[in-house]
Amino acid sequence: xxxxxxxxxxxxxxxxxxxxxxxxxxxxxxxxxxxxxxxxxxxxxxxxxxxxxxxxxxxxxxxxxxxxxxxxxxxxxxxxxxxxxxxxxxxxxxxxxxxxxxxxxxxxxxxxxxxxxxxxxxxxxxxxxxxxxxxxxxxxxxxxxxxxxxxxxxxxxxxxxxxxxxxxxxxxxxxxxxxxxxxxxxxxxxxxxxxxxxxxxxxxxxxxxxxxxxxxxxxxxxxxxxxxxxxxxxxxxxxxxxxxxxxxxxxxxxxxxxxxxxxxxxxxxxxxxxxxxxxxxxxxxxxxxxxxxxxxxxxxxxxxxxxxxxxxxxxxxxxxxxxxxxxxxxxxxxxxxxxxxxxxxxxxxxx
Amino acid sequence: xxxxxxxxxxxxxxxxxxxxxxxxxxxxxxxxxxxxxxxxxxxxxxxxxxxxxxxxxxxxxxxxxxxxxxxxxxxxxxxxxxxxxxxxxxxxxxxxxxxxxxxxxxxxxxxxxxxxxxxxxxxxxxxxxxxxxxxxxxxxxxxxxxxxxxxxxxxxxxxxxxxxxxxxxxxxxxxxxxxxxxxxxxxxxxxxxxxxxxxxxxxxxxxxxxxxxxxxxxxxxxxxxxxxxxxxxxxxxxxxxxxxxxxxxxxxxxxxxxxxxxxxxxxxxxxxxxxxxxxxxxxxxxxxxxxxxxxxxxxxxxxxxxxxxxxxxxxxxxxxxxxxxxxx
Numbered sequence: 001x002x003x004x005x006x007x008x009x010x011x012x013x014x015x016x017x018x019x020x021x022x023x024x025x026x027x028x029x030x031x032x033x034x035x036x037x038x039x040x041x042x043x044x045x046x047x048x049x050x051x052x053x054x055x056x057x058x059x060x061x062x063x064x065x066x067x068x069x070x071x072x073x074x075x076x077x078x079x080x081x082x083x084x085x086x087x088x089x090x091x092x093x094x095x096x097x098x099x100x101x102x103x104x105x106x107x108x109x110x111x112x113x114x115x116x117x118x119x120x121x122x123x124x125x126x127x128x129x130x131x132x133x134x135x136x137x138x139x140x141x142x143x144x145x146x147x148x149x150x151x152x153x154x155x156x157x158x159x160x161x162x163x164x165x166x167x168x169x170x171x172x173x174x175x176x177x178x179x180x181x182x183x184x185x186x187x188x189x190x191x192x193x194x195x196x197x198x199x200x201x202x203x204x205x206x207x208x209x210x211x212x213x214x215x216x217x218x219x220x221x222x223x224x225x226x227x228x229x230x231x232x233x234x235x236x237x238x239x240x241x242x243x244x245x246x247x248x249x250x251x252x253x254x255x256x257x258x259x260x261x262x263x264x265x266x267x268x269x270x271x272x273x274x275x276x277x278x279x280x281x282x283x284x285x286x287x288x289x290x291x292x293x294x295x296x297x298x299x300x301x302x303x304x305x306x307x308x309x310x311x312x313x314x315x316x317x318x319x320x321x322x323x324x325x326x327x328x329x330x331x332x333x334x335x336x337x338x339x340x341x342x343x344x345x346x347x348x349x350x351x
Numbered sequence: 352x353x354x355x356x357x358x359x360x361x362x363x364x365x366x367x368x369x370x371x372x373x374x375x376x377x378x379x380x381x382x383x384x385x386x387x388x389x390x391x392x393x394x395x396x397x398x399x400x401x402x403x404x405x406x407x408x409x410x411x412x413x414x415x416x417x418x419x420x421x422x423x424x425x426x427x428x429x430x431x432x433x434x435x436x437x438x439x440x441x442x443x444x445x446x447x448x449x450x451x452x453x454x455x456x457x458x459x460x461x462x463x464x465x466x467x468x469x470x471x472x473x474x475x476x477x478x479x480x481x482x483x484x485x486x487x488x489x490x491x492x493x494x495x496x497x498x499x500x501x502x503x504x505x506x507x508x509x510x511x512x513x514x515x516x517x518x519x520x521x522x523x524x525x526x527x528x529x530x531x532x533x534x535x536x537x538x539x540x541x542x543x544x545x546x547x548x549x550x551x552x553x554x555x556x557x558x559x560x561x562x563x564x565x566x567x568x569x570x571x572x573x574x575x576x577x578x579x580x581x582x583x584x585x586x587x588x589x590x591x592x593x594x595x596x597x598x599x600x601x602x603x604x605x606x607x608x609x610x611x612x613x614x615x616x617x618x619x620x621x622x623x624x625x626x627x628x629x630x631x632x633x634x635x636x637x638x639x640x641x642x643x644x645x646x647x648x649x650x651x652x653x654x655x656x657x658x659x660x661x662x663x664x665x666x667x668x669x670x671x672x673x674x675x676x677x678x679x
Binding site: 038041042090092142146147148149151152153155156157159160162163166286289290293325326328329330331332335336338339342343345346347349 | 387427431434435436437440441442444445446448449451452453455456457459460571574577578581621622625627628631632635636638639
């Protein structure tokens, strides 16, 4: 298996504030230049495109509420990945953990439709967290017991999770009368998480995400558990010699990450799609990996960066209507930001 | 009989892009560099290769463009990880996502457009040989190239001086350096060669096996190629067996649909991916010390071949894989 590399992302402490600012500036300028070149090569005017990407979200209340509903699961996944990255793990299986969380959250919603909605929501969130954690523990088991690298274990389980979701959508949970790969029968409206008026924003989702963000920040930076986690991430052998149960901490970080991804999956079901769809995770887990790589798993930066990425993604959705270009340009900008941040870090480390 | 031959020939053909991608990755991983960007660079190369071939009308230019894109992505990975000390995993992952989105954005004008394709070219004379003819000699040039690439990589790695040095880069870079081998420069070289092969693998889809371009055209094969390299223990022949097994599983999966019609198609498409992970876990289980103990209790005539079989299955990764090289 691939050996741990020394540059595993961990919370940066060596950098001074000034060089951190310099790195951020370099990353932003580099990414903007690169994205502009890509836009120009497709004959899309960059200024109009940036106007949409950065400000398009704020044009209508509907778009702002869509952004919040994207930012909430993104925040949850980023929080979870903060833990696994601190422990030195690349949890690429987060997409599958989210999908399985969504599947698990559907179970009480389908089996016990007559319960009062608040009780159902609690049950759905609990099942979602359990499903995601179980899926992540499979990765942990493969990694710890069978030495299968967590990247490939996670990727394989992602394919399996999407297979399970597809099977349920087309098989046992298919729409009455016609099976369609677009999704299961929509949930009855009274079990949808309540929203503000006609907007799609369900306040419970961002509130849950923010509470968990604070908890994770506290756990990573202010507790002995968080310190041990980071020690395991820096050097598992040394941590083991100091009496830290290293494999236990690895499994715990994965389980916690899976649980948070599962809650994100439950939000997708209860408040975004209101049904199970095959691509229920919508790439949010991969986006969260970019967020966490960009901020080197520093929990203090999760909120601003996750919010910014949600703004870019929501804003760029109008690209095809307004400018006739594909909305994947937001992904280009986000990827370029992380790439140039890595470049800037490499350059500053060399001096 | 004829049906079986046709199926087997199709399996050999559909595995061709996987062969290119996994041989490229085997070369760079054997030199100690993990190129995790495979999935993204294959997509970007597939798109670029198709676009260039369509605009210029030349297949050769298309493949050259695809190889160049693969090289370029590998070069970025090299600069960031080999020269600037960033994590190979992190850089590779970011490149995988970035290239995927780049291919979607830049490839919009080419979605579902007709374009040139590698022509079918049965070998005159050879294709008439019974059994072997239809199996091996009635494909196209790209697939013949994949048949040739495999022994070439094996011969290079195990029977040339340069191949020995390549393996030293991945196993004992410090020792190689002490012997005067320019470690970083050679790692760059093999990373770029590997990248070019990955690029050709991408174009093998858009110009041959899955002609044309569409959003996420190669559907995750880059990730599976990475897993096959591990499954194959970084040895060309075993990696190739992995590729053909995977292609056979995929064809089997699309067939079993007609046998079990109650299960939706898409479920079968996932099966090979899952099976790969299970096999990977089993191989690692075989390599564990517990298995060695159990083997030691076998009667003598059984023990030797059993131990050799397990040893052959469970090969360790190159010792310096993924680790940065520091000059001593």
